[in-house]
Amino acid sequence: MEKLKYERPVINKINAGVTDKFGMGHKIPIIQELEGNKISDLTNKYGSPLFVISEKKIRDKYNTAKQAFTTRYPKVQFAWSYKTNYLNAVCKVFHSEGSWAEVVSGFEYDKAIENGVDGKNIIFNGPDKSIADLTKAIKNGSYIHIDHFDELFDIIKLTETVSEKPKVAIRVNMDTGIYPKWDRFGFNYENGEAWNALNRIMLSGKLELVGLHTHIGTYIMAPEAYGVAASKLADLAINVDKKFNHKIKYIDMGGGFASDNTLKGAYLPGKDTCPSFDDYADSITNALINSNLDTQNLPTLILETGRALIDDAGDVIATVLANKRLADGRRSTIIDIGVNMLFTSFWYDHEIYPTKQTGSHSEDTTIFGPLCMNIDVVRSAIKFPLIQKNDNVVIKRVGAYNMTQWMQFITMRPKIILIDTKGESHIIRENETGQTLTAMEKTPTHLT
Amino acid sequence: MKIKESIAISESGFMFDPSTGDSFSLNQTGKEILAFLKSGKSEEEIKEIMIEKYEIDNFTLEHNFYDFMEMLKTFNVLTAE
């Protein structure tokens, strides 16, 4: 007699009053392949865990975003926010689509140059620019977004030694009706600091004021906030024109659009609740077009969208190390990737999927990483089917910030691959080895 | 280990414990194991039956069986002796 397909025995308590938002017997979808590559083939070839980036998803998303803005406004330019994911391969996909580079450190600046970006297409943000960084940026004709008065004075001073005229913008922070207010960066709008900075730049006669910049925060769920911000920047541009008869070339709205990830504690999935690019574009472009800016001479709209462009394109494949029961009977599953490499699990309830067919039963499960630390929780509560040791799981939408903020701790950071538009996989970052790390260490001679 | 006398299990895998008012859902294998326990079969006998019937190796079953019994204890559906 042929044996029947087995499923782990499972018992779940039914909590009266607490409605299970998925209902009982909810079948959890599975992910068997990524861009035409079987999960098992990928792990056999590259190991686990494994970050997988889809070139097609990057390009599709970029074009959706671009379309949303270019159909509403005549001059639009995206600048890839390096910090969100500065793997060269990823940056180059964005640059090949026409994105400039948006960088916030000397390291990122050099990376953009090495990636073949023309200095004139680099936006240099952030509070940390050394004199050497500034000098380089001025010589290359990059757009320097001034963060504070000390930097403004540094740049004015540099004009004594550098012949090229610095191209500058100021970063403006403001009240857009959302919380938290990011007032740490740039010059404040409401208290007149921004206007003061603009006056100093214009009166110095030594700098070319090219733009106005703001970055109101990240994962902003309220498109209206962008409308408020765009109106305030438009007002500044109009006032500069009135007083100095000088037209600003661009208004840079920064980043901050929400991706489809679900924030921790949100009841509904991000996919259903996050504004679309169209929503953001409506709000921003309406504000600019309805302002008193000269419609024949509108400034270019620059966007430094990070998260919303890359989150979807990154997945990570992980492997189950063990299943365990917690003292209260809850099931816990330990996988081979922890919060040190999946920084965004502090933010999001990442979607996690099994990679092979399981029965229709699921259990409330906590998914832990392998770090010997209490904080290492990848998902605190997820209805998960009954998978076994060595099974794989796929964690979705990890493309933003993880591959730049990850920390090495007790194990090595894994490979990252890119699957190109033809479905071919390429290693774009090698895994670390013990040697990668010990190569940087030095032992004092008395300890050798 | 024995299942509390009063416990009722339905065809669909719904289980009710009248002594506590708790209800539970079981999957197919869970339901079978509980029914066997209720009928007085020993754990060893039950494991043998499962191995016969299902595509599963001894080692994994042992593992899962142990885990399942732990859950029954946690949920308080076993009697002391």
Ligand SMILES: Cc1ncc(COP(=O)(O)O)c(C=O)c1O
């Ligand atoms: C100046 C600036 N621009 C763009 C971004 C990208 O933001 P996001 O990933 O939220 O779109 C950031 C992120 O912190 C930033 O600081």
